[in-house]
Amino acid sequence: MRLDDLIGQTTAAAVLRNAILRDRVAHAYLFHGPDSVGKSTAASVFAQSLNCEGERPNGPGAACGECRSCTLIAKGSHPDVRLIAPSTGSDAAVIPIERIRHELVYDVDLRPVVGRHKIYLLDPADRTAPLAIHTILRVLEEPPPYVVVILVTSRPALLPPTILSRCQHVAFQLAGADAVEQHLLTLGVDPPAAASLARLSGGRIAWAIRAAQRPEVLSTRKALLDLCATVQLRAAPDALRLAEDIKMQALTLVRARRDVDAETDVEEAPEEPTHVAFGAGYRALRAELPECLDVMVSWYRDCLAASQGGTLLNPDYESVLRGRAGSRGSSQDVRAIEAILHARQAIQRNANLDLTLESLAVELLTGGGQPISQRQYRRGQRT
Numbered sequence: 001m002r003l004d005d006l007i008g009q010t011t012a013a014a015v016l017r018n019a020i021l022r023d024r025v026a027h028a029y030l031f032h033g034p035d036s037v038g039k040s041t042a043a044s045v046f047a048q049s050l051n052c053e054g055e056r057p058n059g060p061g062a063a064c065g066e067c068r069s070c071t072l073i074a075k076g077s078h079p080d081v082r083l084i085a086p087s088t089g090s091d092a093a094v095i096p097i098e099r100i101r102h103e104l105v106y107d108v109d110l111r112p113v114v115g116r117h118k119i120y121l122l123d124p125a126d127r128t129a130p131l132a133i134h135t136i137l138r139v140l141e142e143p144p145p146y147v148v149v150i151l152v153t154s155r156p157a158l159l160p161p162t163i164l165s166r167c168q169h170v171a172f173q174l175a176g177a178d179a180v181e182q183h184l185l186t187l188g189v190d191p192p193a194a195a196s197l198a199r200l201s202g203g204r205i206a207w208a209i210r211a212a213q214r215p216e217v218l219s220t221r222k223a224l225l226d227l228c229a230t231v232q233l234r235a236a237p238d239a240l241r242l243a244e245d246i247k248m249q250a251l252t253l254v255r256a257r258r259d260v261d262a263e264t265d266v267e268e269a270p271e272e273p274t275h276v277a278f279g280a281g282y283r284a285l286r287a288e289l290p291e292c293l294d295v296m297v298s299w300y301r302d303c304l305a306a307s308q309g310g311t312l313l314n315p316d317y318e319s320v321l322r323g324r325a326g327s328r329g330s331s332q333d334v335r336a337i338e339a340i341l342h343a344r345q346a347i348q349r350n351a352n353l354d355l356t357l358e359s360l361a362v363e364l365l366t367g368g369g370q371p372i373s374q375r376q377y378r379r380g381q382r383t
């Protein structure tokens with residue numbers, strides 16, 4: 001894959017290609033933009049372009065994709081290209097400071113083993129433990145000439161200004177529906193499915209590809225949107241049930257992923273999350289919940305858009321949304337969005353999953369009458 005093959009990212013691709021062509025590669029990049037638009041793929045392709053050892057018939061800005069270096073980077077096993085991400089095998093939802101120190105800060109002084117550049121991908125950079133991100137400041141201030149650090153994030157506001165100011169910013173954007181559809185067609189997706197997924201993706205190419213590969217992504221999305229659409233019909237005492245319903249949808253995604261992974265290397269079969277508090281099933285749930293909560297945010301965001309005649313993220317629910325517009329105040333929708341985002345963040349920061357979802361359910365059912373307090377969240381933090 002070449003930088004120019006990134007779907008809908010012409011500007012970002014041009015910036016990165018020109019940096020290589022003009023031999024003006026920065027030591028630190030911030031790849032920022034919405035979720036699921038291809039930032040991580042771009043980081044990997046950029047790393048290939050920097051360290052490619054092949055012929056490069058398309059010019060020095062494009063990786064060959066076939067040489068030893070390109071192959072190793074694609075497999076994630078190049079000795080000079082290090083991906084630092086939250087570990088899926090541990091409970092920690094963040095990258096701990098020890099890893100940042102050992103895999104980046106202490107490592108930069110060792111020269112590359114085989115490549116021209118030593119490349120560190122921090123993805124997502126906003127998921128580093130508090131304070132950990134500050135430790136890379138020394139690297140960004142005096143980087144060895146061969147070092148390139150790429151911070152990937154959809155939430156740059158969570159990174160300290162001292163770090164942001166030392167990076168060259170590369171903006172990624174939502175792709176056009178046409179570009180997404182065309183790409184799905186090249187992957188062999190049925191034309192009607194490709195058109196529908198492209199429309200629903202809202203320009204998030206990575207989401208569209210995931211949804212094409214895992215039908216559960218679409219069915220879960222529908223179940224969650226139906227759930228949001230009927231929240232008003234539920235009474236406050238139904239909060240536990242609502243929390244459980246949200247969890248069940250995340251569980252569907254967990255099972256789907258388990259099926260996809262079944263042929264490769266399943267570490268251990270996730271246990272039923274309803275019966276185990278901190279097992280593998282619990283970790284798997286924590287990994288899938290943000291996607292579920294994002295769908296719910298899209299619903300309330302659409303409620304606001306529908307009442308103002310704006311463009312919808314869920315066009316297949318247009319009649320429900322437009323019919324509902326004006327039936328409740330926009331401040332309720334705003335509070336619902338805030339509550340969901342708050343829960344999302346809490347879950348990523350390892351707060352107690354059940355308690356967080358129950359608090360969120362109460363919030364959604366009471367229409368934001370009782371804001372969830374910091375104390376309630378802290379009580380949910382595992383110590």
Ligand SMILES: [Zn+2]
Pocket residue numbers: 051052053054063064065066067068069070071
């Ligand atoms: Zn190559």
